[in-house]
Amino acid sequence: MSTALYVQLLNLVAGAFLLTAVLILWRRELTAIIDVFALQGAALATLVGIIAVAQGSAELGAVALGVLFLRAGLLPWMLRRAAVAAGATQRETRPLVNVVSSLLAAAALTLLAYAVSQPLVELAPSPSTHAIPVGMAVVLIGFFILVTRRLALSQLVGFLLLDNGITAVGFLTATGVGLIVELGVSLDVLLVVLVLQVLKTRMREAFGATDLDELRELHD
């Protein structure tokens, strides 16, 4: 793969990665959010795949396949199942910050990500490190979703977005953190989603809804 093509593809996938994060913030329907999240998983896997091909590393290629399976297949599938179990078409009708403001906040967060990751980029300027701000922006947007949404499921998506961003930054800075570490992190994420899903089911059984704002006090 020529360098020009590599840079081109890397930038394109990074752009798609960021675009999906903004779309998740933009949409209200949970099903649409989950679809876009699956797309973002695919974009992340492609990003890892491109780095793998550029370096000719089979190990990284295997990681890319693993990322594709977990983040574009398994996690969205579990989220979809949870959404169906929650019944009806759930919508994020009134997030703590309204959609217009949160989109503008996303723009500000992207600029912030650019500012804070500048020292990192300057350590070793290369096409892949130049895309670090994108990963950082996805981390910040994910965190923003985590704190401003009300439904448990969309907060879960925010958490997974955060993790997608961290993974992307990991691959862009160190071109992978090793197969074992990546495997461990992926399993952790999977476990978190499983635990939260169980928790969510219990919450619904106990309170009839998963709108976290309705939980005023602790029960035993």
Place this chain on the structure above:
Amino acid sequence: MNAPSLFGTVGVILQLLIVVALSPVLTGLMRQIRALLEGRAGSGIAQPWRDLRKLMRKQRTSPRGTTEVFRVAPLLLVATCLVVTAVAPFVTTASALDPVADLFAVVALLTLGTVALALAGLDTGTAFGGMGASRETTIIALVEPTMLVAIFALSVPVGSTNLAAIVTSGLDDPAQVFSPVSLLAAVALIVVIIAETGRLPVDNPSTHLELTMVHEAMVLEYSGPDLAMVELASSMRLTVFLGLLANLFVPWGIATSASPLLIAVGVLAFVVKVAFLGGCLAVGEVFLAKLRLFRVPELLAGSFVLGLLAVAASFFLA
């Protein structure tokens, strides 16, 4: 700047002729596609021209109590469209008026037309005119920054806000066209163009329902030749915007030198690109419902963010 060449002058005249002659046909084509998809026979793609001819033959009237603002607005609207058509790189990049084809000048000219129409809507003093003008002003206040930011993102890699320079550099370096910058800017610009030309889901061009109309409410008081001018101008705006979109993101086919063959190819490419984009827009509209007016700022804020991300990306993914 070099003196305007014969080639440049020919290019300008060709662009004017094509846009004026074919923009009502584009409107007709879009209505026809929509009709066919909805299972109606449709009135044919030449219908807008027949309407214009009919309106042109009628007597000029103007409502009692209106001032010059009302009478000048259609002329101003058509004039700004004609100037933009003459300077923008549609058929050839070597327009005789090339130095004027600046991004900010073009956007300002197009806004001037909209503002003229909004003032005319207010000038009639009717409830609908004022309502339409107020809505249009709300939309345009959100649209303009987005449009500027989106095209600005495209001009960063080129280092110039001259439209012809942006198009030429896209031709020289195709890699630039498929960068995340132009991807994000394209999405932002498409949303903005839909809002600006009053298509679904922002405005429904084929309704006169008082609760929903925006553009139609402003031009409600026009009739005869004035209405014909307004209709022609709104088709021309659509053509101009689609042409800009096509040539900024898919610049291939545009004539860069003075051979008659290249110019012919340029004309053909322009017509095909705009017709294709118009067709896509018409097909898309069949599946869309109009957005509530209060949801429109959300859509436009989204496209503004995409435009801003495009600018940011043009700096950090360079």
